[in-house]
Amino acid sequence: MAAPTIVILTGAGISRESGLHTFRDPDGIWARHRIEDVATPEAFARDPALVQGFYNARRAALRDPAIRPNAAHEALAELDWRWPGDLLLVTQNVDDLHDRAGSRRLVHMHGELAKARCLRCGAVGPWEGDLSPETPCPACGAAGGMRPHVVWFGELPLEMERIEAALDDCGLFVSIGTSGAVYPAAGFVREVRHRAETLELNLEPSEGSHLFGEARHGPATVLVPAFVREVLARWG
Structure with missing residues (x-):
């Protein structure tokens, strides 16, 4: 057969x-943040620094040799x-x-935490370090448009x-x-x-x-x- x-x-x-926290762990990283504040397009538009900081912490945890x-x-x-x-x-x-x-x-x-996407030109590429609202895109050079390459609530x-x-x-x-x-x-x-x-x-x-x-x-x-x-x- x-x-x-x-x-x-x-x-x-x-x-x-x-060693990675799940969405429902009562003491995990998600328990300290509201979805609406860190995992929606609206949150990123409202406070990109907060959203970038949240995903920077998750990306750093992934780089821990124990993970x-x-x-x-x-x-x-x-x-x-x-x-x-x-x-x-x-x-x-x-x-x-x-x-x-x-x-x-x-x-x-x-999506993938170890990648970043540019909202200006659409380029997606590997990303291991931190992102900030001032981070320039490696492809087009524009600043202010880099975001984690993850699917947020409300996205397809x-x-x-x-x-x-x-x-x-x-x-x-x-x-x-x-x-x-x-x-x-x-x-x-x-x-x-x-x-x-x-x-x-x-x-x-x-x-x-x-x-x-x-x-x-x-x-x-x-x-x-x-x-x-x-x-x-x-x-x-």
Whole structure:
């Protein structure tokens, strides 16, 4: 039997065991800020320095040597390299841990913290340091238009056409470390559940856990490597 197309959706839960705070951690960086103040286009227009400072802190945390891919990221990278059929890893995370682990067939639907975008010319490029309202664009030289290359609330996710094409062909859909509360990603399982196998791997049941054909709950660093071994033994 031919290997099915696999679509894997990952959320903040897969990076939590690497030391990154999730959106819902009561003591995390998000708990100290209102979404409306730091994660909307309106907030950036109103107080760009505040928004830049928030994302500068998140970018600095990502550069901490202690923050690195965990066993779940590494297992998905192995699956990417060894899977004989089509595969797309869609992450809601703006961290670069999937990239560092070696995943290649990867879409950052909510953007990337380690990149910056110019509102003046549209250029997108790698960015490791801080941004400020005075930062000039490396491409066009204009100041005042550089912003984190992340998708804020009220903005459209990236590469949706590529994601939808993969979902149309999907034979196995796996959701890892997501709350099931953020759309459109939370709706992916509804799109495929009547024509594909569906599996949730999460620390606890998500809001949409009942929509999956199977749900396994526990740490991502335990569940994901076990899933990869299983799927490679079955089809690899």
